[in-house]
Structures are given as structure tokens and as C-alpha cells.
Amino acid sequence: MRKLRLAPDENGAPLYARVKANVLARITGGDWPPGTALPAEMELARELGVSQGTVRKALDALTAEQVVVRRQGSGTYVAEHTPAHMLFRFFNIYDESGAQVLPDSEPARVSTGEATATERRRLELEAGARVIRISRIRTRAGRAFMDDRIVLPEALFPGLDQEAEVPNTLYDLFQKRYGIHVARTEEQVTAVAATARLAERLDVKPGTPLLAIDRVTYDLSGRRIEWRLSHAHLERAHYFARL
Amino acid sequence: MRKLRLAPDENGAPLYARVKANVLARITGGDWPPGTALPAEMELARELGVSQGTVRKALDALTAEQVVVRRQGSGTYVAEHTPAHMLFRFFNIYDESGAQVLPDSEPARVSTGEATATERRRLELEAGARVIRISRIRTRAGRAFMDDRIVLPEALFPGLDQEAEVPNTLYDLFQKRYGIHVARTEEQVTAVAATARLAERLDVKPGTPLLAIDRVTYDLSGRRIEWRLSHAHLERAHYFARL
DNA sequence: GAGTGGTCTAGACCACCCT
DNA sequence: GGGTGGTCTAGACCACTCT
Numbered sequence A, B: 001m002r003k004l005r006l007a008p009d010e011n012g013a014p015l016y017a018r019v020k021a022n023v024l025a026r027i028t029g030g031d032w033p034p035g036t037a038l039p040a041e042m043e044l045a046r047e048l049g050v051s052q053g054t055v056r057k058a059l060d061a062l063t064a065e066q067v068v069v070r071r072q073g074s075g076t077y078v079a080e081h082t083p084a085h086m087l088f089r090f091f092n093i094y095d096e097s098g099a100q101v102l103p104d105s106e107p108a109r110v111s112t113g114e115a116t117a118t119e120r121r122r123l124e125l126e127a128g129a130r131v132i133r134i135s136r137i138r139t140r141a142g143r144a145f146m147d148d149r150i151v152l153p154e155a156l157f158p159g160l161d162q163e164a165e166v167p168n169t170l171y172d173l174f175q176k177r178y179g180i181h182v183a184r185t186e187e188q189v190t191a192v193a194a195t196a197r198l199a200e201r202l203d204v205k206p207g208t209p210l211l212a213i214d215r216v217t218y219d220l221s222g223r224r225i226e227w228r229l230s231h232a233h234l235e236r237a238h239y240f241a242r243l
Numbered sequence C: 001g002a003g004t005g006g007t008c009t010a011g012a013c014c015a016c017c018c019t
Numbered sequence D: 001g002g003g004t005g006g007t008c009t010a011g012a013c014c015a016c017t018c019t
Helices: A015-028 A041-048 A052-064 A083-090 A117-123 A170-178 A196-202 B015-028 B041-048 B052-064 B083-090 B117-123 B170-178 B196-202
Strands: A068-071 A075-078 A093-095 A109-114 A130-140 A143-153 A182-193 A209-219 A224-232 A237-242 B068-071 B075-078 B093-095 B109-114 B130-140 B143-153 B182-193 B209-219 B224-232 B237-242
Touching: A015 A041, A015 A052, A041 A052, A052 A068, A083 A170, A083 A182, A117 A143, A117 A224, A143 A196, A170 A182, A182 B182, A209 B209, A237 B237, B015 B041, B015 B052, B041 B052, B052 B068, B083 B170, B083 B182, B117 B143, B117 B224, B143 B196, B170 B182
Parallel strands: none
Antiparallel strands: A068 A075, A093 A237, A109 A130, A130 A143, A143 A224, A182 A209, A182 B209, A182 B237, A209 A224, A209 B182, A237 B182, B068 B075, B093 B237, B109 B130, B130 B143, B143 B224, B182 B209, B209 B224
16 A cells, blocks of 8 residues: 555545645645746656656646646746736726726725624624725726725735735735735626716716626635625726626 | 548647547537437547547547536436526526526517628628527516527528527527537626616616626637627626636 | 656556446 | 446657756
């Protein structure tokens, strides 16, 4: 019987799944920061006592989930999430020519407080948990077009409210400063009439139809790490989804 | 040199890609209708003169694209698109509890005519091409909530305008009657104010914010087979997207 | 040229389904 | 019990990258 440096739980899970979990743990644990080259497949296979094919299957899965990037002839690297890349990946607004809208962000207001019932529900927090709230306007060609209200569990992002400035893309800050890797988002989209507050912030008439985007963001281990409510006034632009 | 009954084009494309193309062609060509069991992996491998592992990789890809379904111990089957399944897969509206909304459909109006410039652009049709236009209301719990205007190239769906009744789910009709397999959709979502026409059809006040969903549907070979413009009045429901 | 990922093969054993 | 897909191994050759 070979000894494995994998999950001690030998029941059920196939080998490649345990290899995948092992590699993922070392990435999220910070052993291999973004941009690092992983050991070669053969070396990982030797280290873990499995065949190269099994390592390959695990790395294929991590590649599909965009945790890792493979470069033929060079190596396998922990996916690097540059600010531009993160915007590109999670900002779903496109203009009429099909090009992605790349928004700017105005200085934000940041505060902290005890989570409301709605915030606790959306972020699956315990009663009494505290949150960081960020409010900002996004602009496009110099004009306000999107109002963001972002809520984060304070326990996951201690000190974030002390930042001098909130960057245009929060998600790479999450990764670089807090080691929290954004994995996926779920968005609920509806059409709403502009309230007085939104009308003023987006410079439209009250009652103007706006797109409301309610987003929950998950990290690689499945934790809810952000709740974001955006209201957008889209002129010659649209929300895009592929199914 | 082994002789392959695969694509004669030997350059570039890996073997498994040619196996995949071969199997896909036999499915879309009607040799294996939906629900049919494919030959076993070993048998396909023998027939095509490749190893089982290569066939497996091809079938894995077709499984990921939902062209085929695998049942351990039983076999690999051409994906069967029941009406309920098609609704489930391509209808993106969910209620507040997270359950998918399953709409009903009222009798539709069907007509044909020469494609307008917009219709030609969205469906990539030649000048002079003819289209079938379907207009219908979808209901939810007995109340109108969505107005659909559907445009199809007549060349792909001859005689569809003569149907006695338009089914609630068109997509499985496409597959069963015309052998056209829906592969994916692209949707552009915006918020608009209800026009007089939409207000009357959806029983809301003019100016009410509606969700406008502009969808182009592609078949397995990448052809555009449908353009659909839906306007929805969503109460306690939302459009859902996972990214 | 050495090292990496990408493809392909051949064969083994297992878990599961069907009859 | 026989057939199927699911997993795993070992080894080969290729295409690419780096230096």
C-alpha cells in the first residue's frame, strides 16, 4: 500500500479530486501566490505518489475553473488577476458594438456598522456580525451611469475601511491584500424606476427605468464574500449573458 | 500508416477533435436521433482506429457541451431535449425563493414576410431573405408578464407558419421536426419604459419599467437560428445569471 | 538541448446497470 | 454475469518555450 500525502479521507473521492483539493489548498493557503509556477506535472506526480495522468486531470479541472493557467512548453501558473483582467471577467456591460464597457470609478464613501437583516441573509452572516459598506458612482466617458452599494463582511476584510482610496476594481485587492480569491458571482437582474436618490446621483429624471443588478460573490472555497447592489442607466449599452 | 475514417484533413487538429467532429456530424446528420445510445467507447475506438482514451476525451467534450449524456454502467446517449428540459435550460427567470419560473404561453400570431434590415443583421441573412414572425404573450399564474416577438429564417423552418398551434417551447420542436439542435443563446438585457402597445398587452401603466431581453440563438454548427425580443414585467422575480 | 505541457496508446481494475 | 462508463497507470512521442 502506497502512502499518500493527500486527504486522509480515503473513502469515495477519486484520486484526481484529492490531488485537485491538495493543489487548491496550497494556492488558497498562500504557498503559491498568483503568478507562481507550479511544480511540473511529473514532479507533482512523484511528490504525491500518483501518475502524471492523474495530476493532469486535476490540473485540467483547475484550468477550467480559471484557478490556474497552462502555458505549453513553459509551465502551469497560478492565475494572475490583474485589475484589468478582473474588470474584464466580472463586468457584464457591453456597448452597442459589442465591446465591453470599461468604467471609471469616483471616490467612494466607506463606513462600517452592524449588518442589517437583509445583509445578513445575502451574506449568510450571524446575528451581530459587522460589515463594511462602500458607496460609489461609476462613470463612463465622464458621465455617471452606475450607482454601486457594496457590502463586505468585516471579519474577512479587517482594515479595509481604513484604506486611503477604494480602487476601481476591488477584486484584485481582495486577492493581493487578503488572499481571498474571487471564484464566481451570481446576479439577479430586474428593471426598476429611478428613486429620487438614484435620479439625483445618476442625473436622470425620477422614474427613469434603470437596470438593478443584485450580485453575490463567492470565493474559491464557496464562502460569500460580497453583496453588491448596482443601479445602471444604460444608454446604447446592455447587460450581456451567454447561456 | 493507419487509415482513418475521420476528417481527411490531417493537418493541425488533434485526433480527439476529429473524433468529436465525426460523432457530432453523425448526431446532427440524424444518424443518431435524440435518446439513441451511442456505440460503446471500445466499439467506437475500434471503428475509428483510435484508442479508447481518445474516444473518451472526445465524448467528455460533447458531454460538457450537453450534446450527449453519459450513464455509468449503461451507455452514452444523444441528449434528449424534452420540452420541460428546454424551458429549464434556456428560461432565465427565477422567483424570489430562487425557484425557476415556468411560464405558460397563450395562442400566438404567426406571419411571414421579407426580413427587415434589423432582422437581417441579427440573423445574418442575405437581402431578400424571408422570415417567420411569431408574437405571443407568456403568462404566470394566469397573468400576462412577458411579451415575445420571435423571428426565424424561413429557409431553416419551412412550413412552421402552417402549424396549427405554436408550442410553449419552440426549441424541442426545432430539434424533433427540423433536426436543428439548439446549442446556446446570447442575451442583451436592458431596462425600458413600457410603450403604449406593451402596456396594453402586459396590463401595466405606460412608462412602467420593463426588462427587455434581446436573444440570438445558435445551433450546434454555429448558425443563427432565432432572434427573439422579450419584454417582461417581473414582480417578485428576476433575471438570473451566473458568471 | 533541456524541460515543459499536449496528445495518444495499451492495458488494468473498479462501480454501476441491466437482465 | 456480461457490458458499460469511471479511474488510474506507465510509457511514448510531439510541439512549444526558454536560454
